[in-house]
Amino acid sequence: MRGQVEITREQVEHVARLAHLQLSPEEITYYQGQLGRILAYAQELETLKPQQPQASQGDLNSAYEREDKMEPSLAAEDIMAGAPRPAGTAFQVPRFVES
Amino acid sequence: MSSLPETATAIAAAVGRGELTGAEIAEAYTAQVERHAEQLGTHLYFDQDDIKWQLRELDARLARGESLPLAGVPVLVKDNICVRGQVTTAGSRMLANWRPLYDATAIARLRAAGAILFGKANLDEFGMGSSNENSAFKPVRNPWNLSRVAGGSSGGSAAAVARGMVPVALGSDTGGSVRQPAALCGVAGLKPTYGRVSRYGLIAYGSSLDQIGPIARHVSDLALLLDCMSGHDHHDGSSLRLAPTQATATLGQYADLHGKTIGIVEELMGEGVEESTRAAINKLVQALRDLGATVGTLSLKNLKYSVPSYYLLASAEASSNLARFDGVRFGLRADTRGQSLREMMTQSRSQGFGREVKQRIMLGTFALSSGYYDAYYAKASKARALLTQDFGEALNKFDFLLSPTYPRTAFPLGEENTDPLALYTADICTLPANLTGLPALSLPCGFDQYGLPIGCQFMARHGGDEALLSLGYLFQKNSNWHTCLPPA
Numbered sequence: 001m002r003g004q005v006e007i008t009r010e011q012v013e014h015v016a017r018l019a020h021l022q023l024s025p026e027e028i029t030y031y032q033g034q035l036g037r038i039l040a041y042a043q044e045l046e047t048l049k050p051q052q053p054q055a056s057q058g059d060l061n062s063a064y065e066r067e068d069k070m071e072p073s074l075a076a077e078d079i080m081a082g083a084p085r086p087a088g089t090a091f092q093v094p095r096f097v098e099s
Numbered sequence: 100m101s102s103l104p105e106t107a108t109a110i111a112a113a114v115g116r117g118e119l120t121g122a123e124i125a126e127a128y129t130a131q132v133e134r135h136a137e138q139l140g141t142h143l144y145f146d147q148d149d150i151k152w153q154l155r156e157l158d159a160r161l162a163r164g165e166s167l168p169l170a171g172v173p174v175l176v177k178d179n180i181c182v183r184g185q186v187t188t189a190g191s192r193m194l195a196n197w198r199p200l201y202d203a204t205a206i207a208r209l210r211a212a213g214a215i216l217f218g219k220a221n222l223d224e225f226g227m228g229s230s231n232e233n234s235a236f237k238p239v240r241n242p243w244n245l246s247r248v249a250g251g252s253s254g255g256s257a258a259a260v261a262r263g264m265v266p267v268a269l270g271s272d273t274g275g276s277v278r279q280p281a282a283l284c285g286v287a288g289l290k291p292t293y294g295r296v297s298r299y300g301l302i303a304y305g306s307s308l309d310q311i312g313p314i315a316r317h318v319s320d321l322a323l324l325l326d327c328m329s330g331h332d333h334h335d336g337s338s339l340r341l342a343p344t345q346a347t348a349t350l351g352q353y354a355d356l357h358g359k360t361i362g363i364v365e366e367l368m369g370e371g372v373e374e375s376t377r378a379a380i381n382k383l384v385q386a387l388r389d390l391g392a393t394v395g396t397l398s399l400k401n402l403k404y405s406v407p408s409y410y411l412l413a414s415a416e417a418s419s420n421l422a423r424f425d426g427v428r429f430g431l432r433a434d435t436r437g438q439s440l441r442e443m444m445t446q447s448r449s450q451g452f453g454r455e456v457k458q459r460i461m462l463g464t465f466a467l468s469s470g471y472y473d474a475y476y477a478k479a480s481k482a483r484a485l486l487t488q489d490f491g492e493a494l495n496k497f498d499f500l501l502s503p504t505y506p507r508t509a510f511p512l513g514e515e516n517t518d519p520l521a522l523y524t525a526d527i528c529t530l531p532a533n534l535t536g537l538p539a540l541s542l543p544c545g546f547d548q549y550g551l552p553i554g555c556q557f558m559a560r561h562g563g564d565e566a567l568l569s570l571g572y573l574f575q576k577n578s579n580w581h582t583c584l585p586p587a
Contacts, residue, residue: 019464021457022449034458034519042407045478066333074200084432091427096440
């Protein structure tokens with residue numbers, strides 16, 4: 001249906017890098033095909049007429065902001081209990097500033 | 100089972116009056132879970148000790164004279180909705196061992212109403228899929244035919260209700276994920292108006308589209324659950340500032356459909372719709388006319404944009420929402436000792452996410468990336484605004500819109516899980532309700548030649564959840580599709 005948009009391996013790798021994903025060569029080939037097919041289908045949007053839609057919806061919920069007040073929050077030790085590598089009340093991660 | 104009340108409404112009434120105990124109800128449904136859950140793949144978590152603890156709480160509250168609208172009602176919860184202390188995986192390896200520290204608002208309200216949380220249901224990973232084959236753990240099988248899919252992404256919830264493992268379940272619906280599995284499993288499912296039910300504690304997929312919704316056999320049970328879960332919640336910025344619905348009180352508001360107009364969406368009855376499904380909808384039209392409704396047809400010219408618009412917008416939102424899974428604060432962290440922070444994050448995400456989730460993250464990242472934003476994201480947003488306008492106008496002319504829920508009945512497992520377009524384009528009937536925020540209800544309305552259930556979908560005006568449920572209630576009073584059970 002509607003063919004395929006040409007997506008290069010480099011484009012797939014670029015998008016994967018932006019998304020913090022590492023792909024195997026097989027996965028790059030796979031997603032090259034998948035994204036190409038989906039984006040070809042999305043070309044349908046090119047036929048949208050330049051008319052402007054009227055503003056709509058949201059009328060049940062116009063610009064609500066909650067009151068700015070303190071609420072009880074979760075205990076730090078409970079949050080740390082679910083951390084992959086806790087260090088006291090800190091999340092330990094690999095060094096990212098060179099000494 | 101046969102001696103126990105079948106609906107949530109009747110269970111709550113019987114337990115509330117002291118005619119039955121929560122424990123008796125739980126025991127009967129536990130037996131069904133033990134009998135069917137493994138074969139169907141419906142459950143990801145079921146903790147009998149926790150259920151016993153909840154039952155003791157319930158007894159104590161009833162003894163104090165509390166009046167509880169869901170007293171003793173077992174509710175299965177889709178596993179992307181946070182239940183305090185219970186493993187909540189979202190169907191992903193990323194969260195395989197994650198226990199939330201808090202209840203979603205919908206869950207807190209169900210607990211307050213006396214419901215018994217009865218396990219966590221299998222789903223497509225992070226809600227992404229329409230066959231429940233994208234669960235990182237196991238697929239869900241359709242109780243009507245074990246070689247067929249249950250639909251998705253709330254496949255575990257729908258299949259468990261259809262098989263009688265619970266009277267009611269929660270799903271979430273971003274592009275049809277409550278309604279489509281409900282249709283494929285022969286039960287009813289409601290996608291409420293966007294903002295009716297708080298999204299607080301629902302693991303986000305597409306935040307502008309996501310909505311928690313109930314699944315049950317009986318529309319009266321959908322109404323009961325919606326009444327208990329809905330209402331403004333300041334923890335969710337998109338929550339409507341409205342009181343809880345009064346759907347149960349207004350269920351019987353239509354004695355018939357005289358004076359009501361129903362529009363059939365032409366584009367959703369044409370090419371691609373199975374003949375048996377079209378025939379079932381046509382029969383339904385006659386039944387609606389017999390009830391006094393005026394049924395007409397309408398054409399929605401921008402409908403063709405709904406699939407590309409949805410997949411770009413939902414994926415863009417997913418790429419942003421799922422950025423939080425980086426191995427730092429919770430969830431899976433890959434073992435990358437000695438490597439950089441970036442390497443740790445990249446490896447954690449690459450190991451934690453499944454194939455479809457990676458696909459949507461990359462599609463969304465692409466649609467938002469420099470040089471492509473205007474061509475994809477901006478255009479998709481514009482198509483969404485046009486669709487919202489079109490549906491608004493259509494619902495000025497008609498009280499309700501009617502279409503199939505899905506163009507076909509449950510398909511064989513493994514059939515469509517590699518072609519993205521075959522599955523994506525089939526979502527065309529359900530996507531508009533999410534893009535426009537409108538409420539939509541799927542009801543069983545027949546069977547195909549293989550004995551597989553067919554679902555129909557009604558849509559109503561923004562905020563018209565009660566009217567929609569009243570229509571469904573009247574339909575169920577005048578039909579018996581919802582009483583048909585899958586073969587033993």
